[in-house]
Amino acid sequence: MASNVRRSEDVGGMGESYFRLLAKDAQLVVNNSSDDQAGWDFEVEDSSPLAINYSNQSRPVYRIQVKATMGDSVSVPMSFSSLLSLIQYGGPAFVFLIKFGASLVPETIRVVHIDQKKTMEILAALRKRELSNESIKLNKSKYSLRFDIDGQLSTLSGSILRQSLERAIGKSYLNYLKEKAKWLERIEVESDLLHANILFEKEADLQAMAECMLGYETPFNISSVIYKAPLGIPDQVPVHSGIFSSTTIWPSLDKLPRGLVRLRTSSYGCVYEFKASFYSVPSSLPKKFAAARIKTAIFDIVYRYENQRLDLRVSDLFSENYCASIAELRGFIKYFGEAAENKKTFVEFAMADQKGNSKPLQLFLETSATIPDEEYEPISLVAERLFLSLSSLGMANELMRPVDVFDLQRTGFLSHVGNDYNPPFSFEFSGDIELGVLNPDVAVFNFHVKLEKKTLICFAAFYGSVHELSTKRLRGDFFRSEYLGEIIVSDGENIEEAINSYGGLLKTKLSKKGFVVI
Numbered sequence: 001m002a003s004n005v006r007r008s009e010d011v012g013g014m015g016e017s018y019f020r021l022l023a024k025d026a027q028l029v030v031n032n033s034s035d036d037q038a039g040w041d042f043e044v045e046d047s048s049p050l051a052i053n054y055s056n057q058s059r060p061v062y063r064i065q066v067k068a069t070m071g072d073s074v075s076v077p078m079s080f081s082s083l084l085s086l087i088q089y090g091g092p093a094f095v096f097l098i099k100f101g102a103s104l105v106p107e108t109i110r111v112v113h114i115d116q117k118k119t120m121e122i123l124a125a126l127r128k129r130e131l132s133n134e135s136i137k138l139n140k141s142k143y144s145l146r147f148d149i150d151g152q153l154s155t156l157s158g159s160i161l162r163q164s165l166e167r168a169i170g171k172s173y174l175n176y177l178k179e180k181a182k183w184l185e186r187i188e189v190e191s192d193l194l195h196a197n198i199l200f201e202k203e204a205d206l207q208a209m210a211e212c213m214l215g216y217e218t219p220f221n222i223s224s225v226i227y228k229a230p231l232g233i234p235d236q237v238p239v240h241s242g243i244f245s246s247t248t249i250w251p252s253l254d255k256l257p258r259g260l261v262r263l264r265t266s267s268y269g270c271v272y273e274f275k276a277s278f279y280s281v282p283s284s285l286p287k288k289f290a291a292a293r294i295k296t297a298i299f300d301i302v303y304r305y306e307n308q309r310l311d312l313r314v315s316d317l318f319s320e321n322y323c324a325s326i327a328e329l330r331g332f333i334k335y336f337g338e339a340a341e342n343k344k345t346f347v348e349f350a351m352a353d354q355k356g357n358s359k360p361l362q363l364f365l366e367t368s369a370t371i372p373d374e375e376y377e378p379i380s381l382v383a384e385r386l387f388l389s390l391s392s393l394g395m396a397n398e399l400m401r402p403v404d405v406f407d408l409q410r411t412g413f414l415s416h417v418g419n420d421y422n423p424p425f426s427f428e429f430s431g432d433i434e435l436g437v438l439n440p441d442v443a444v445f446n447f448h449v450k451l452e453k454k455t456l457i458c459f460a461a462f463y464g465s466v467h468e469l470s471t472k473r474l475r476g477d478f479f480r481s482e483y484l485g486e487i488i489v490s491d492g493e494n495i496e497e498a499i500n501s502y503g504g505l506l507k508t509k510l511s512k513k514g515f516v517v518i
Contacts, residue, residue, distance in 0.1 A: 015068025015098040016041055018106050025158025039085030040065045060173045062165050063093040070100050075146040081138040083122050086114045092169050097147050106156055110147035113168045116183045127233045195229035198222050201244055210281045210289035212249045219246045259351035261294055263335050265342040272331035278351055294349050297324035298332045310365050317406050323399040330387040333380050378408055378415035385414050389458060389486045398451045417460045417483045424464055424477040431474045433518055440466045442515040443476055444507055446499055453491045459484040459506055
């Protein structure tokens, strides 16, 4: 009497035979493994010469492990050594589960693609098994590989088998190989990861760390316990335990999201636009420290989630080492001129996504002017003059020092250029000239603005009278002024020679008009 009980090796042989039949129906060449311990049963490739892509000489080769069952289980035990052989194969690898019915007729076929996600699941299980202090032998220790319902072939046919293989690798076999090599390399890097438990002395240190994540370098005291953590799963015994010490951190600037900040003081007001970077406190820190910072070259907007407070912080515009473009600086000055008379500012931050599109976020900000009223007008005029000069040269977005605009002791005369004066505009200045019998009625001045790798030199003529007060000290009483133009001098060139050359031409033109020029 025949028995309905089948040995596992018999069922396995039936599964391999049936898979080979389906592969031939799909016009696939099936090559058997030459070693029973290899961890895979077949290497499958296309038998048709049309399968070769002559543009990149790619010919897909799939590595296959076949499992068979007569039960209803949707998982099979596999040794870690077999699974690692599929993972480490440079091409696409699959495990097929063929279910046979009581009459030994195949009923369903399920497939698992050993892709990056499945690989991480297997390696994480192996890592946890290692930490359980079990004695692991890769060829003996088993992993339960699960076959999901969406991995079931719709029909038992060669064409559907082929489709399941081709769908997994996409349009280009070589691209698949490159991507698999990349994620295998990433996994190798992750095998050397370290895990650190950071201890803070007090809450103020945690607050200081949050400030560092916003880009404000603030020292804080911490101690750390470091573990080896392959795949992000730490060992139980640390490799290092430290003592409390002062440190600081800094966000990776090249990885910060970029975007634009737009400010306006009314719904229909003029919009002022600034390039910006976006900082934020990681969600891993307690919510009370949650904050975000929108940083431009001239100002920051900081939002504190706990108290829902939005603050605008102006940078140290008088710093000798601080730089911004005149286009943004001019817009910022104009914005504050309007903000002095308005209680609210409309803030829009548009952060570019990977496709270059913008997703604007709109907020309202309470503002107050930070530029003294008596200085706003001359500062605005200086910024406008420099903006017009640099724009005419196509250099409005070149970086410069804002101090050259805000320090009126240096730049004040530019705010007067192009005006008539009644009463006369009078000021003292130094000069390497003895007037003697000269009675000058025009003085030509120049002003330097340092840019990136070059210097802008502006020239202006003041008309009136000049008197000698003492050696190298003069006084001018002027009734009008005129902007004469500008030159650019690259770093490495002699600035004084450039000034004397261009300034000499300007003075010659004025002399020909009958003026006595110094």
